[in-house]
Amino acid sequence: MSICVRALLHNKRKWKKTLIIFCLLFFVVTLVLSGISIANAEEKKSEELRGTTGSSFVVERNLSTGGWASGSSGSYSTQEFITEEMLQTISAVDGIAGYDVSIVSMPYYFNEAGEPLVNVNGNGVNNYYTYGSINTEYNQLFLSGRFELVEGSHITENIKNGLIISKENAEQNGIKIGDKITGINDPYNDDPEVDMEIVGFFEIVADKEDEATMYDASTLWDYTDYAFCSFNTMKEMAVKYDDGNKIQEAHFYVTDAAQLEDIIKEVQNISSINWDNFIIEANDEVYQNISSSLSDTSTLIITLITVIIIASMVLIILILSMSMRSRKREIGILLAVGITKPSILLQYVIETLMTAVVAFPLAYLFSRRIAGEFGGLFGKAAENIIVTSQYFALVIVAGTVLLIVAVLISCIPVMRYEPKEILAQIE
Template structure:
């Protein structure tokens, strides 16, 4: 009788053993399929997170490197008198150099930022509740140094594209009248002001306002209002409430050339920073490599920062889940092969007489092993079929539970980091929003808040997952059967039958 036919008859005759093997194999297949599906979902979710946040790279002065160099210089000084005090100077970026990087193929957009404070000359700023009484007071106690900050009552946010700033892209600001500032307005004296500031001073699109420098009283600039926006931002920190210029209603968007004019001649043709937006977030590293290869930026002074902290924060729980599910696949595969191997081994021991008879009538030992493999493969096919029908539901439940646990752990870690002055405590620079393309809004999703940009695991069993499960299942079946079956080669039919007698 053909060994394949004997295998089918054996599976049918030994229902109890076959059901046990089917149950064990089904559990193994469901867990393996769950792990594979969760891994696939995690990869898709990580890619979705990149698309949500976009890829941004910021070119700015390397403040950390400067501080490190000053620290090393102080440590190498011979005496306390020779040690220089820390200086928080900042070297601006040359616009000409920043513009050269905009020619790289990975980009979908860019924005330049130049920020300064100024004094309102022809209009009244919006006063905060505490600014009038504490304009020269330090929130931490004592007097603030008179460095011009106390005289400033508006903030000039110099940009190339206002619709590509974080406030507008994140929904914290929206245009109510007029038009956005774009690259067409570079070199022109135009501005966009906040709705409350406009109403309090009875200003509208087409009117002109005047601002003055706080460091040089002879420097004044008249700008034409081309747009009015409405902000939902509020200044809640004590420092912001102590300075009128930091009131969100007193933020005036202007071309960066206007902000530079207020800063003085030394800042002509410069910017504080440049932000570049990737057409594909995966091209971030290649953009940085190409930018360095152009050799137009002095990277001893400046740095290109990928700004991926938020992305890393979002995908950390997902990566943890993916890593855990990968370990599940490995552990279940190994454990499953061992458990099935033990079951097969016990079955082989119970069937010595059957094997002795078959060997005595001339059946080859290799075909006996083939029969055992076919038997377990029959069980494997049914187990894989059941797993493919139920695996998606199990994987979805497991994935949601794992992601929930990882998100709680990540949130707790982030809270601890922010509490003790970690990455969460950063000075806002503004104007580093999502890309507006080379001509305005478009391409990327922008620098979304962590709360706004959420990523879920959409666990779905794919044909690729089923193919992998089939391969792993068959591998488990063969290994679990082949290793115990090697004992067949040591069997002698005469000894088996005589022992049985």
């Protein structure tokens, strides 16, 4: 009788043991496949995160190394400002996705009828806390997720007179995309009027009660009363103010947060910039916080998979060891009639693998259906968790090796005896 036939007959005769091992393998493989898929989804999310969390570095004037002078408005730093040449040189470094430069002011805005745009906050102050930005897409308020552009487009270097306000303010003032707006930095100081065009609306995503995501530069302005205008437009509005139209700091955003430190080092090696006059600092707090959370989840998943595999191995070895003790007589007889120990071991391996051949594919099909449900326990969207054939192949290889090891370990107590010793113990 061939080894495979003996293995098949034994599994049929000892169907209860076979069913227990089948259920155990089915359960373990299902959990392992689901766990690997969740961990992989976590890794992909981490990779996406590295390019979308707004990890950046800021270059700003180093006032401590500059001189000071006095003017009609008081003392001011004579330290050099950031130039457009500096911006172009730094932004050309590999790994920098883009940059934003902002001049902040509090101008007033008027519609085509000359009526002022009224604030939502109701404090009686109708000017807007405004960023004059080169690329609003890279403004920290948008990249951090506090604001979301919901209509229109971002301001870019190609848009010379654009204005973005909150959708809530736009609705209150009856403003729509394409409307003409006049901006004045200070209408009571004979500042110039600058023509603008509404190019976009934003909505506030940040929780106003969450101090980690909500802040105001002044208690006079709520997020709804923020605005963004083109950089050149802000310079025109602030033309009468010495420091008001010059670049004091610039934010550069990287494509991969993990490369932030290397990129900063490369920027600091730019010889055309006198770094004694400027400070460069990393800003990846958002990435580090979220990345830490993702890492903790991945560690938990890997730990659970490891515990499940170890526990299942112990159980399988115990089940097979108990089965071996009950098969001493069979083993003694097989050895006595000339069947070698390797042949007997091979039979027992085949018995277990026959069960695995059925359990593994069924577990694969089942895990593809329920992996998303498991992912929900870790806050993952079901559509992001996919059990692939590559994972299945990995589990087959690893599972087969572990099963063979389990069979060999369970056979050690019996196989170390000679046939006469085994039969004598039975008698």
